[in-house]
Amino acid sequence: MQSFNNFLVNNYSLIKAFHVISMVAWMAALLYLPRLFVYHTTVKKNSESSEMLKIMEYKLEKFIMNPAMLLTILFGVLLLKMNGIVNWNEKWIYFKLSAVVLMLVVHYLLTGYRKDFFLDKNNHSKKFYKIFNEIPTVLLIIIILLVYLKPF
Numbered sequence: 370m371q372s373f374n375n376f377l378v379n380n381y382s383l384i385k386a387f388h389v390i391s392m393v394a395w396m397a398a399l400l401y402l403p404r405l406f407v408y409h410t411t412v413k414k415n416s417e418s419s420e421m422l423k424i425m426e427y428k429l430e431k432f433i434m435n436p437a438m439l440l441t442i443l444f445g446v447l448l449l450k451m452n453g454i455v456n457w458n459e460k461w462i463y464f465k466l467s468a469v470v471l472m473l474v475v476h477y478l479l480t481g482y483r484k485d486f487f488l489d490k491n492n493h494s495k496k497f498y499k500i501f502n503e504i505p506t507v508l509l510i511i512i513i514l515l516v517y518l519k520p521f
Contacts, residue, residue, distance in 0.1 A: 377451045388444035391437050396509055398434035399472070402426060402479050403502035409486050410495040419489075426483045438476055445469070465515040472508050 377384065405426050412418040448454055455462050478501075485491045493501075514520075 374450075374452065377447060381448075381451060381454070384444055384447050388441060388448060391440035391444060394433060395437035395441050395476075396505060398429055398437060399475060399479065399505040400502065402429055402434065402483065403498045405429070406482060406486065406491075406493075406498040407495050407502070410491065410493070410498065414489045423487050426486060430480060430483055434476065434479075438473070459519060460521045461515045461519045465512055468508050468512045468515070472505065472512075475504055475508070 405422055409419065409422045409426070412422065482491070482493065482498075
């Protein structure tokens with residue numbers, strides 16, 4: 370166990386960099402998928418455009434969004450396991466982790482919405498997806514401010 374801790378400490382900057390890189394990829398997908406849904410609401414079901422959007426949405430989720438989320442969590446957990454990186458007596462980390470959980474809920478909801486589009490069963494409007502598209506942005510701002518300012 371000591372050698373694993375040494376590995377983490379010796380590679381802190383690399384792990385942190387990979388955490389940020391994977392988080393940026395995850396956020397890009399969380400921001401782009403609802404935008405695709407906005408476009409998807411404007412095309413006819415079973416049209417060539419609809420089928421193209423289904424493929425784009427699927428590939429975005431399966432090849433970018435899901436792997437980036439998993440890597441973000443993996444590298445984040447590695448950072449949390451390092452001694453001295455997080456002061457667990459400070460409240461900001463719990464708010465940050467709560468915001469991450471909400472980001473996971475957004476991810477889960479987007480996955481469901483993508484499946485609805487795939488089955489031609491979308492029940493939401495263009496306006497719904499435009500508003501929903503703002504949720505990951507707000508969560509990202511909260512997370513970044515908490516991490517850099519550690520306000521409490």
